[in-house]
Amino acid sequence: MMQKLEKILMPIANVLSRNKILIAIRDGFLVTVPITIVGSIFLLIANFPLEGFLNMMTSIFGAGWDAYLGRVSAIAFDCVALLGVLSIGYCYSREKGLENRIGGAVVALVCFLIITPQKTVVELEGAAEAASFSGFQFTFLGTAGMFLAMITAILSVEIYAWAIKKKLIIRLPDGVPPMVMESFASLIPSAIAMTIFFAVGIIFDHTSFEYAHYFIYRVLQAPLVGLGKLSGFEVIYQFLSTLFWFFGINGPAVTNTIFSPIHKVLTVENYEAAQAGLEMTNIFTAGFSDFFCNFGGGGSTLGLVIIMAFLGKSNRMKTLGRLSLPAGIFGINEPLIFGLPIVLNPLMAVPFILTPVVNTIIGYLATVTGIMPITLGVQLPWTCPIVFSGFLVTGSVMGSVVQIVMLIVDVLIYYPFFKLLDKRYLEEESAAGGQEDELDNLSFDDLELD
Amino acid sequence: MKVVLIFDQGLAGAGGKSNPNVGLTAVKGGVGSALMLEPHFEKIGAQVAATLYCGNEYFLHNEEEVVTKMTAMIKKVKPDFVLCGPCFNYPDYSRMAAMISANILQNTEFKSCAMMSVENAETIEAYKDKTPILKMPKKGGTGLNDSFADLCEFMQCTVEGSGELEAVRNRVCY
Numbered sequence: 153m154m155q156k157l158e159k160i161l162m163p164i165a166n167v168l169s170r171n172k173i174l175i176a177i178r179d180g181f182l183v184t185v186p187i188t189i190v191g192s193i194f195l196l197i198a199n200f201p202l203e204g205f206l207n208m209m210t211s212i213f214g215a216g217w218d219a220y221l222g223r224v225s226a227i228a229f230d231c232v233a234l235l236g237v238l239s240i241g242y243c244y245s246r247e248k249g250l251e252n253r254i255g256g257a258v259v260a261l262v263c264f265l266i267i268t269p270q271k272t273v274v275e276l277e278g279a280a281e282a283a284s285f286s287g288f289q290f291t292f293l294g295t296a297g298m299f300l301a302m303i304t305a306i307l308s309v310e311i312y313a314w315a316i317k318k319k320l321i322i323r324l325p326d327g328v329p330p331m332v333m334e335s336f337a338s339l340i341p342s343a344i345a346m347t348i349f350f351a352v353g354i355i356f357d358h359t360s361f362e363y364a365h366y367f368i369y370r371v372l373q374a375p376l377v378g379l380g381k382l383s384g385f386e387v388i389y390q391f392l393s394t395l396f397w398f399f400g401i402n403g404p405a406v407t408n409t410i411f412s413p414i415h416k417v418l419t420v421e422n423y424e425a426a427q428a429g430l431e432m433t434n435i436f437t438a439g440f441s442d443f444f445c446n447f448g449g450g451g452s453t454l455g456l457v458i459i460m461a462f463l464g465k466s467n468r469m470k471t472l473g474r475l476s477l478p479a480g481i482f483g484i485n486e487p488l489i490f491g492l493p494i495v496l497n498p499l500m501a502v503p504f505i506l507t508p509v510v511n512t513i514i515g516y517l518a519t520v521t522g523i524m525p526i527t528l529g530v531q532l533p534w535t536c537p538i539v540f541s542g543f544l545v546t547g548s549v550m551g552s553v554v555q556i557v558m559l560i561v562d563v564l565i566y567y568p569f570f571k572l573l574d575k576r577y578l579e580e581e582s583a584a585g586g587q588e589d590e591l592d593n594l595s596f597d598d599l600e601l602d
Numbered sequence: 603m604k605v606v607l608i609f610d611q612g613l614a615g616a617g618g619k620s621n622p623n624v625g626l627t628a629v630k631g632g633v634g635s636a637l638m639l640e641p642h643f644e645k646i647g648a649q650v651a652a653t654l655y656c657g658n659e660y661f662l663h664n665e666e667e668v669v670t671k672m673t674a675m676i677k678k679v680k681p682d683f684v685l686c687g688p689c690f691n692y693p694d695y696s697r698m699a700a701m702i703s704a705n706i707l708q709n710t711e712f713k714s715c716a717m718m719s720v721e722n723a724e725t726i727e728a729y730k731d732k733t734p735i736l737k738m739p740k741k742g743g744t745g746l747n748d749s750f751a752d753l754c755e756f757m758q759c760t761v762e763g764s765g766e767l768e769a770v771r772n773r774v775c776y
Contacts, residue, residue, distance in 0.1 A: 397742075400746035400747070405742060468634075475616070479619075486619075487618035487620070490741075491614065495635075496637075496747065580631055594629070594652060596627075596671050596675065600678075
């Protein structure tokens, strides 16, 4: 059965993990993660879930201190599409094998800005006419523009790369500095891409959608992000991620090509709702996925590492558990994946795949029943340890409590499978059956060296 | 078929980056990642007689000692085949595996190979003429099971001295 399953999964993994467009989108969003994390830290300080801390800050810096911090978090969240188009443009230029990758990225950014509304009309109370001003609105540069940013980045770089491949470039004589040469070589490809997007913008101006943003949002983004709001969304993501890992394939690297943009939008939508004073409604944010589904790495192996370290009877279990525990607390389980091993080990397949799914269900139920608050629109480093992450990502101690409950459940799920493997290792170590031979006392100390 | 595995500390289940200085260790039977190989080995009647390993940093600081002593231990255990790998894309382990396998083939009558992913291009280029180096995916890449099936085919052809060995080698090695 496992062989049949692998035969089905392998082509899917190959298509998803080798598709240049999906890789560029996945990696492009990864580029924006540090910015979002830094923005989240500023946001957390400004909205720290302890009244005493906020009062102390006000007493030190005066009223309105939090508004300064908002300058950083606003760029990280409200300009997420802007950052995305640049980084995806860069990554797609890399995938297309372009030498001038930054050239491709800048063209993507410019094309996105060309089709973004540059004039804002504001209805002022008491004024006879609506006022208008020139400038971009955060509305079009944030989550609402994310899918358009992806599409624009891919199409503009595709056009740019096509023009370069067709040698539609200006060649300067030898001896011209390389930077100048590169700059002029990009001139015609950039012009073609920008002109096409200029035309696209005008076409949308004459439709009922008015802007490409509204069209993509209604036709593509809203339905896809709607999938992320279904209760089964996160379960499917977690299940597939660990299933791929069991076959030795880096699960998230495959599944994130599809799920990562949706997680990102769901997260930033919560941030925008909170900023607007509205209720946050998205349960399956990046914070939920990172801190309420897996502890200690893929397969939520922290529970396993703890029982290996403290309840293991075989030397192998004890040693590996104790050595893996420090890294496990910070979400890293590589020594376990290949050292226990988990990859291609049928005995560990069941708990490895089941545990994150059970965590996801517990987290979902705890959220919908109000036991813990919905996760905020912040993004923390995925290495943030359990308990701290639960508190910070929900702004409530209950987030930490739910994590501890999940960890106990994880231990219970892994325990019977751990016992079976530990027993097997113990038998091997004690040379069961008394079949002692010259291999029992192998030592590098008494070797004869020629 | 009696097989000896040569691992680094990560594949041996002796910790990953947290334990890079573990010294030369020999264990009867298979440990750590040997469990991944077991179902494939069963198909060709191969059994892991012993696993030899050391930490990647221990190797970097004691290259000559590691290669010499690992080779001497192979002479003592007298296996039918030595597998130096699977190294995935771990650079230090790949270099260690290639060096040990090349030394075994050059200085003993035992059969051996290394196994690593294409990311270790420098090591592959330097050692592919001195030892067979089997292809495999990097850590987290697709095709791990298929690469183990190729390994077993190569091991069987090598040990049996099959006439197909050259064809298999051309297909599964760099």
